Amino acid sequence: MKTVFVADAHLKGEGDPHQASLVRFLDSIDSGNLAVLGDLFDFWTGSNSVAERVYKPVLDGLLRLRKRGVNIIYFEGNHDFRMGPFFTDDLGAKVCPGMEEMAMDGKRFLVGHGDTVSMTTGYRLWRAYLRSPLFKATAFAATPGGVWAIAGMLSRKSRGNALRYGSSENITESALRKFAAEKIAGGYDAVVLGHSHEPGVHAIESGGRKGVYANPGSFAYRGTYLVYENGEFSVKSWKG
Numbered sequence: 001m002k003t004v005f006v007a008d009a010h011l012k013g014e015g016d017p018h019q020a021s022l023v024r025f026l027d028s029i030d031s032g033n034l035a036v037l038g039d040l041f042d043f044w045t046g047s048n049s050v051a052e053r054v055y056k057p058v059l060d061g062l063l064r065l066r067k068r069g070v071n072i073i074y075f076e077g078n079h080d081f082r083m084g085p086f087f088t089d090d091l092g093a094k095v096c097p098g099m100e101e102m103a104m105d106g107k108r109f110l111v112g113h114g115d116t117v118s119m120t121t122g123y124r125l126w127r128a129y130l131r132s133p134l135f136k137a138t139a140f141a142a143t144p145g146g147v148w149a150i151a152g153m154l155s156r157k158s159r160g161n162a163l164r165y166g167s168s169e170n171i172t173e174s175a176l177r178k179f180a181a182e183k184i185a186g187g188y189d190a191v192v193l194g195h196s197h198e199p200g201v202h203a204i205e206s207g208g209r210k211g212v213y214a215n216p217g218s219f220a221y222r223g224t225y226l227v228y229e230n231g232e233f234s235v236k237s238w239k240g
Contacts, residue, residue, distance in 0.1 A: 001032050001033060002031065002032035002033070002227065002228070002229040003032055003033040003034075003035055003104065003227070003228045003229070004029055004032065004033070004034050004035070004225060004226070004227055005035045005036075005037055005111075005192060005194075005214075005216045005225060005226035005227075005228070006022075006025070006034070006035075006036055006037070006040070006216055006219050006225045006226075007036065007037035007038055007039060007040075007077075007113070007194025007195070007215075007216045007217070007218065007219065008037075008038070008039045008040075008077075008194050008195070008197055008216075008217070008218035008219060008220060008221070009022050009039070009040045009041075009218070009219040009220045010039055010040075010041070010042045010079065010218070010220045011040065011041050011042055011055060011058060011220075012042050013042075013051075013054030013055060014054045018219070018220045019055070019057055019058055020057065021219075021223070021238065021240060022040075022058055022061070022219060023057050023058055023060075023061040024240040025219075025225070025238050025240060026058070026061040026062060026064070026065050027061060027064065027065075028240065029065060029068075029070055030068055030070070031068070031069065031070060032070060032071070033070065033071045033072075033073065034065060034070055034071070034072050034073070035073045035075065035102075035111060035192075036072070036073070036074045036075060037075050037077070037111070037112065037113050037114075037192070037193065037194035037195075037216060038075050038076055038077020038078070038079070038080060038112075038113030038114075038115070038194055038195065039077035039078065039079040039080060039113065039194065039195070040058075040074075040077075040080060041055060041079060041080045042079055043079055043080065044079070044080035044081075044083065044084075045080070045081055045082050045084075046082045046084050047084040047085060047086070052086065059086065062091055062093075063090070063091060066091055066092060066093075071094075072091060072092075072093040072094070073093065073094045073096065073102075074087055074093045074094070074095045074096065075096045075098075075099070075100070075111060075112050075113050075194075076095065076096065076097050076098075076113065077113040077115060077194070077195070078113065078115040078195070081097065081131060082131070083095045096111075096112070098112060098116065099111060099112030099113075099116070100112065101188075104228065105231055107189035107190065108187060108188045108189050108190075109188065109189065109190045109191070109192060110183050110188045110190070110191045110192070111191075111192045111193075112192075112193055113193065113194050113195050114172075114176050114179075114193035114194055114195035114196065115195050117175050117176055117179045117193070117195075118172070118175035118176075118179070170196055170197075170198055172195060172196040172197075172198075173196035173198040173215075176193050176195065176196050176213070176215070177202065177204075177213055179191070179193075180193070180202075180204060180211075180213035181204050181206040181213075182206070183211075184204050184206045184207070184209055184210075184211035184212075184213075185206040185207025185208075185209055186207070187209075188211060189211050189212070190211055190212040190213070190214060190233070191211070191212075191213050191214075192213075192214045192215070192226070192228075192233075193213075193215055194215060194216060194217075194218075196215060197217055197218035197221055197222070198215055198217055199215055199216060199217025199218075199222060199224040199226070199235045200213075200214070200215055200217070200235060201213075201214045201226075201233045201234065201235060202214070212233060214226055214228075214233040214235075216235070217235065219238070222237070223237050223238045223239070224236065224237050224238070225238060
């Protein structure tokens with residue numbers, strides 16, 4: 001069965017041209033599975049009426065996708081987490097807070113966003129705070145507009161911590177490849193991650209085993225996505 005992987009669209013909301021492009025992309029998928037590898041939204045946490053309004057085009061696109069029988073799996077990222085009832089109830093998606101093993105063609109795949117692969121102490125604490133009862137209580141007490149304002153601030157902070165995405169010194173991508181080699185040596189046949197914004201399919205030999213590390217790259221910055229079909233991974237570019 002065909003599986004499409006997409007990540008890191010970092011949708012900003014109304015007026016973001018990437019949202020219209022992503023909707024057209026979603027409308028082009030007619031069967032199989034869609035695996036979102038996190039950061040589809042520049043910020044999403046829990047339920048928020050402002051977020052649901054500004055992201056309505058893509059949310060409607062996801063609903064149409066589900067009605068066509070496409071299975072949706074959402075791996076939370078560092079910009080979108082605690083996806084809430086729209087995703088679990090309305091959309092019927094499987095939501096994965098972290099990496100999970102997926103079985104495809106009798107092979108073991110490890111799939112996730114990738115932000116937890118190489119964390120500084122500061123990022124580890126920041127990530128824990130955003131998922132803590134304290135932040136949840138703060139978001140609950142604030143108005144939807146107030147939460148949206150906080151979201152913009154947190155999103156800018158996260159981007160400020162980015163490790164040279166898209167450059168020749170993409171530290172994040174180097175860490176992901178090293179992690180993939182370790183997991184392949186440990187028994188996985190493929191490791192599929194986002195987060196680095198660097199698209200590619202890489203054959204890896206580690207610990208006497210052969211496997212693949214694949215990354216869809218950033219839909220926002222490169223318009224790329226990943227397809228697994230007939231036992232092979234390939235990076236595609238969306239021009240719509």
